[in-house]
Amino acid sequence: MSGRVLELHVQPGAKRTEVAGMHGGRIKIRLAAPASEGRANEALVEFLADAFGVARRDVRILSGMRSRDKRVVIEGGARGELPWKMPSGSTR
Secondary structure (H helix, E strand, O other), X not given: OOOEEEEEEXXXXXXXXXXXXXXXXXXXXXOOOOOOOOHHHHHHHHHHHHHHOOOHHHEEEEEOOOOOEEEEEEOOOOOOOOOOOOOOOOOO
């Protein structure tokens, strides 16, 4: 498998979609979409594709389809660095 693998903790049903820092060694992402009928997973793929400047087909959830903890791979022309700044003091 090529590409950048991200370890994420996802919080669906948030007020807005954003990166919220770190959570137990994983990048925490809040999603405005609810965790029903796969809507949060779809929103996550769209958010990451936009952030990394790749097509949605280049973002795949490797594990955690029904969990808050997910492994995601970004393929294609993903940039080397994370496309966002981590909020300061956000570890748990």
